[in-house]
Amino acid sequence: MTSNFLIFDCDGVLADTERDGHLPAFNETFEHFGAPIRWSQDDYAELLRIGGGKERLASVLTPELVKEAGLPTDPRQQRDVVLSWHAYKTARYTDMVRAGRLPGRPGVARIVAEAHDAGWGLAVASTSAEESVRAVLEHVVGPELSTHFSVFAGDDVAAKKPAPDIYQLALAQLGASSTSAIVIEDSHVGLTAALAAGLVTVVTQSSYTADEDFSGAALVVSSLGDYPADPTVVLDSPHGTAIVGHVGIDDLIRVRAAALSANSTPGR
Incomplete structure (x- = not known):
């Protein structure tokens, strides 16, 4: 399981x-x-x-x-x-x-392969049309790995992000608890949705979101990274989690554990 x-x-x-x-x-x-x-x-x-x-x-x-x-x-x-x-x-x-006009962001294909090899469940929760999401997935992670994803997208829920509905649906359909999952987002709107669903969230800033408020994120980075060609730059690590080179599955486990521990601390 x-x-x-x-x-x-x-x-x-x-x-x-x-x-x-x-x-x-x-x-x-x-x-x-x-x-x-x-x-x-x-x-x-x-x-x-x-x-x-x-x-x-x-x-x-x-x-x-x-x-x-x-x-x-x-x-x-x-x-x-x-x-x-x-x-x-x-x-x-x-x-x-x-047509290959939209290259994947650094580290996505790598960390998806790591997660799959480690037996993790994989999903996308997006407001975009499912056809669009599937096309991006196949292009970025490859035809084989993309088949292992559950996709929650488009009009699967009436209330879109920043409402938490798409993440709540994903948890219910995956049979996952909020403490067993970790989310990768890039925007304040997406972060708000994930946090409202009780999910630990890592933010990878994108071209439109560099100046947004990411309060509540467990980690904010430039990208997931592909060391040494494209190393991760840590922009905010509220729980003191260090990242060396690029973000890996073990790093996500540490980030989630630190965030859950902080959230359970009395007085917080």
């Missing part, structure tokens, strides 16, 4: 997909449908506060834009517009992934 679980977010964790994948895919979608919208890097950084691609698309349907673009005013028809845009965007994004 599996006693340890490693749960990844997808975007910004497995690959730096937001800047190099999702944003251009959204903009290509707007151009394809003739929508007078183009998101800049700064625009998209703000929109990342909204969990879920369909939710980000829905947020742009202001009365002014609807009138300018000649879009329907009926809420049900607007939902159909969002679904159509999102389906096109997902197809464009997965094309980018399969």
Whole structure:
């Protein structure tokens, strides 16, 4: 029976997909449908506060834009517009992934192999569409290892991150306790969701999240790392856990133990 679980977010964790994948895919979608919208890097950084691609698309349907673009005013028809845009965007994004345009982040493939060899359960908990997540997984960790992942994504839950629902669903479906799992996230929104589910969380900063608040994370690093070519830089280690070279499975065990011990200390 599996006693340890490693749960990844997808975007910004497995690959730096937001800047190099999702944003251009959204903009290509707007151009394809003739929508007078183009998101800049700064625009998209703000929109990342909204969990879920369909939710980000829905947020742009202001009365002014609807009138300018000649879009329907009926809420049900607007939902159909969002679904159509999102389906096109997902197809464009997965094309980018399969074309090899989004390299995996340092250390992901290595630590997935380590975890699998050690008998850990593997999962992704993401607000992205499952098709997108599966494409990234296969590209980053390879076709064989990707089959060992459980994926919780898209509309599996109604309330998206920062709500804890996707992580609560993952724990329930995996048969895991909050103390048997450890999460890898890259954003404040994702960290908030994981912490609300009672999960020890390691943050690997991504291109859009360097200035975010990661209070509550058990460890904050530049990446999981691939020493010596791409060593891990520790940015915050609240429990004093040292990382040498890069983050490995033994490091995650130590991080989790230190965080759980600190959380159980009276007065904390």
